[in-house]
Amino acid sequence: MTGADILFKSLIKEKVDTIFGYPGGATIPLHDKLKDYPQIRHILPRNEQGAAMAADAYFRVTGRPGVCLSTSGPGATNLLTGIANAYMDSVGMVAITCQVASPFVGTDAFQEVDIIGMTQPIVKHSYFVDNINDLPRIIKEAFYLASTGRPRPVHIDIPVDLFKTEVNKFNYPKKISLSGYKLPKKISSKQINKACSLIRKSARPVILAGHGVIISRASEELKKLVESVQIPTMTTLLGIGAISEKHSLNFGMLGMHGMAWANYAVHNADLIIGIGIRFDDRITGKIEEFAREANVIHIDIDSAEIGKNTLVDVPILGDCKEALEKINKKNIKKSHKEWIGKIRQWKSKTDLNLIKTEVRLKKSKTLMAQDIIEEIDRQTKGKATIVNDVGQNQMWSAQHFKYTKPGQLLSSGGLGCMGYSLPASIGAKFGDPKADVWAIMGDGGLQMNIQELGTIMEHKLPIKIIVLNNGYLGMVRQWQELFFDKNYATTKLTNPKFYKVAKAYEIESYRIRTFKDMKEKISRAVKANGPIFLEFIIGSEDNVLPMLPPGNKLGDTIVKR
Amino acid sequence: MSVENQQIVIIKAENKPGVLSKISSLCRRRRYNIKSLTAGTTHIKNISQVTLIFSENEDRMENIVNQIDKIVEVVSIKLVESKDIIDKELVLLVVKDDKIADKILKNGIHNVSARVINTVGKCFVLEIVGEGREVDHILGDLDFEKDVVKMARSGLVALEL
Ligand SMILES: Cc1ncc(C[n+]2csc(CCOP(=O)(O)OP(=O)(O)O)c2C)c(N)n1
Numbered sequence: 001m002t003g004a005d006i007l008f009k010s011l012i013k014e015k016v017d018t019i020f021g022y023p024g025g026a027t028i029p030l031h032d033k034l035k036d037y038p039q040i041r042h043i044l045p046r047n048e049q050g051a052a053m054a055a056d057a058y059f060r061v062t063g064r065p066g067v068c069l070s071t072s073g074p075g076a077t078n079l080l081t082g083i084a085n086a087y088m089d090s091v092g093m094v095a096i097t098c099q100v101a102s103p104f105v106g107t108d109a110f111q112e113v114d115i116i117g118m119t120q121p122i123v124k125h126s127y128f129v130d131n132i133n134d135l136p137r138i139i140k141e142a143f144y145l146a147s148t149g150r151p152r153p154v155h156i157d158i159p160v161d162l163f164k165t166e167v168n169k170f171n172y173p174k175k176i177s178l179s180g181y182k183l184p185k186k187i188s189s190k191q192i193n194k195a196c197s198l199i200r201k202s203a204r205p206v207i208l209a210g211h212g213v214i215i216s217r218a219s220e221e222l223k224k225l226v227e228s229v230q231i232p233t234m235t236t237l238l239g240i241g242a243i244s245e246k247h248s249l250n251f252g253m254l255g256m257h258g259m260a261w262a263n264y265a266v267h268n269a270d271l272i273i274g275i276g277i278r279f280d281d282r283i284t285g286k287i288e289e290f291a292r293e294a295n296v297i298h299i300d301i302d303s304a305e306i307g308k309n310t311l312v313d314v315p316i317l318g319d320c321k322e323a324l325e326k327i328n329k330k331n332i333k334k335s336h337k338e339w340i341g342k343i344r345q346w347k348s349k350t351d352l353n354l355i356k357t358e359v360r361l362k363k364s365k366t367l368m369a370q371d372i373i374e375e376i377d378r379q380t381k382g383k384a385t386i387v388n389d390v391g392q393n394q395m396w397s398a399q400h401f402k403y404t405k406p407g408q409l410l411s412s413g414g415l416g417c418m419g420y421s422l423p424a425s426i427g428a429k430f431g432d433p434k435a436d437v438w439a440i441m442g443d444g445g446l447q448m449n450i451q452e453l454g455t456i457m458e459h460k461l462p463i464k465i466i467v468l469n470n471g472y473l474g475m476v477r478q479w480q481e482l483f484f485d486k487n488y489a490t491t492k493l494t495n496p497k498f499y500k501v502a503k504a505y506e507i508e509s510y511r512i513r514t515f516k517d518m519k520e521k522i523s524r525a526v527k528a529n530g531p532i533f534l535e536f537i538i539g540s541e542d543n544v545l546p547m548l549p550p551g552n553k554l555g556d557t558i559v560k561r
Numbered sequence: 562m563s564v565e566n567q568q569i570v571i572i573k574a575e576n577k578p579g580v581l582s583k584i585s586s587l588c589r590r591r592r593y594n595i596k597s598l599t600a601g602t603t604h605i606k607n608i609s610q611v612t613l614i615f616s617e618n619e620d621r622m623e624n625i626v627n628q629i630d631k632i633v634e635v636v637s638i639k640l641v642e643s644k645d646i647i648d649k650e651l652v653l654l655v656v657k658d659d660k661i662a663d664k665i666l667k668n669g670i671h672n673v674s675a676r677v678i679n680t681v682g683k684c685f686v687l688e689i690v691g692e693g694r695e696v697d698h699i700l701g702d703l704d705f706e707k708d709v710v711k712m713a714r715s716g717l718v719a720l721e722l
Contacts, residue, residue: 116579117582120579120582120583120586121586121587121590124631124633125633128578145633178633179575179636180574180575180632180633180634180635180636181633182630302631303627303630303631304624304627304628304630304631306627307623307624308624
């Protein structure tokens with residue numbers, strides 16, 4: 001038995017069934033043993049960034065840490081963007097990089113980089129493995145850290161010679177001893193009582209639900225609270241699906257491209273209950289004006305998030321689900337009819353359908369992204385799993401699909417990383433083969449990781465690839481239009497015929513320009529058993545609205561250009 | 562820098578490679594100014610103590626304390642008040658001549674222990690040990706351009722009582 005066996009055996013102990021990995025000089029002795037472990041499926045992306053992003057999505061659909069693997073040097077640095085993405089979005093991941101052989105570490109050997117130094121600010125914890133006998137313990141700790149408390153990536157760097165080291169016994173530890181790792185203790189009932197008294201007193205409360213609700217699987221408890229206390233609820237981008245968007249008290253996404261009425265409601269609230277959210281600048285708007293007249297209750301598992309961006313009146317440190325259960329036990333019953341009526345009024349004036357034509361400069365017959373997303377919603381009966389990219393396509397697909405379940409939208413929120421959708425859709429499909437995965441992206445984002453069409457081809461993954469082609473780096477163009485006098489510097493794209501590229505990958509593909517064809521091809525995609533690629537030519541200067549211009553308060557959200 | 566916005570933090574951490582670098586780069590990344598950082602062993606096996614002095618206002622401190630606390634090797638962290646600790650700092654100081662050395666050795670106001678440990682030509686090498694604040698005062702009385710040849714400070718080490 002060698003060190004390579006030790007790694008695979010340890011991963012199997014952690015019930016790892018999939019590794020997204022890419023080989024290189026430092027992984028050969030490891031990959032050499034792969035054939036002995038048929039329980040582990042090894043998926044080769046076409047760039048290590050794809051491995052990290054697929055592992056990220058694997059966590060988001062399964063709740064178990066995704067595993068990605070790379071060789072030393074360039075393989076490892078290619079992982080970085082995907083690791084950063086996972087870190088920002090609280091995604092559990094175990095990233096394994098192979099390193100040059102121990103005697104060469106620190107000598108600037110061929111393909112050596114200080115990858116531990118580079119991942120340090122974007123991981124929860126990292127390990128450099130000195131001795132192969134430490135590896136089982138390290139793997140055990142890594143999975144524990146990545147999946148408990150606030151999930152985040154953990155990095156392990158292993159010199160290649162350790163994989164060749166002969167080992168006599170494989171002993172997997174039973175216990176974990178991490179004296180410095182602090183998980184939140186039981187939630188203080190004093191804080192719960194304080195929160196409840198604020199809830200009882202408030203006349204205009206709102207709940208802001210974030211990714212934390214989904215991670216802690218607290219949707220049922222959230223719904224219970226929302227209904228018994230009748231609190232209007234908004235979600236962050238990553239909180240979408242925490243409560244069904246068909247629920248009458250869910251007023252949708254808030255923030256920079258959130259629903260105008262949701263933003264107005266938060267601006268006018270007298271109590272803000274933030275659950276599993278970070279009060280990130282994209283949802284608070286101008287922070288000095290945020291929650292000026294409101295008390296704030298903040299429930300989060302990470303003590304460093306509480307009070308970081310906004311003043312908090314009642315901090316509740318702990319797991320969202322546990323906190324919500326405790327609040328629900330207090331059985332508060334309220335109605336807030338007037339307040340809800342007020343929000344519905346705002347909604348009736350700024351509904352997405354009413355402002356639809358505002359997103360377009362002049363009348364034209366070109367397809368609108370909004371219609372495409374709505375058609376996908378209709379034809380999949382709202383059941384699709386959407387993996388979107390970054391930019392306008394991200395906001396349109398967040399706004400115009402009615403999400404009903406946690407984990408139904410996978411999105412690069414905190415990092416806002418173009419190129420996420422294609423590799424993440426692969427990870428989602430491997431993690432949850434039953435999911436009907438639709439990857440939605442712009443023409444810019446497609447080209448960030450277009451090579452992953454190769455992975456989709458290889459595994460004949462029935463992923464629906466939707467490209468919203470506006471010929472621009474659309475979201476940046478929108479900012480240039482609105483705030484830089486239409487100086488479209490560097491944002492016009494010179495593109496190939498993408499559907500032909502997809503054809504070269506043997507993927508069924510179409511370029512679509514008309515409404516009728518759009519409906520037809522989406523229906524084809526719904527029925528497709530293999531991958532299908534739909535390139536929609538949409539209005540080149542369509543905008544995303546509503547919009548909260550940067551530096552403004554939530555109350556200033558605009559619904560016209 | 563005034564003493565008012567000086568914040569003292571005592572960290573106990575597992576004695577593992579990279580811990581100091583994690584703490585210091587976390588402070589850099591979140592734009593906290595470190596005035597002094599010292600580290601050494603404690604009476605507990607494998608547990609080191611880091612004494613960190615920030616020049617920051619108190620209202621910024623809660624977040625960095627919580628952030629550092631998340632480092633897996635950090636066993637405990639505490640923002641302390643000067644009245645709850647004893648602190649000491651060592652200064653090695655080379656002064657130009659005996660007059661300057663005398664001024665330091667015979668000062669009656671500041672409570673430090675100072676002694677001559679060597680001479681180099683006409684210069685005197687002094688060792689000064691005292692509470693951080695007292696050491697600051699003693700050094701504050703010196704004219705670094707005229708009086709001092711060289712200086713090195715250990716940084717503050719603190720012990721909670
Ligand atoms: C890796 C990366 N590089 C740059 C950006 C900055 N950026 C944000 S949105 C955007 C435009 C995206 O264009 P496209 O993919 O065509 O999507 P659209 O906005 O047109 O839907 C850019 C360049 C980013 N978010 N990520």
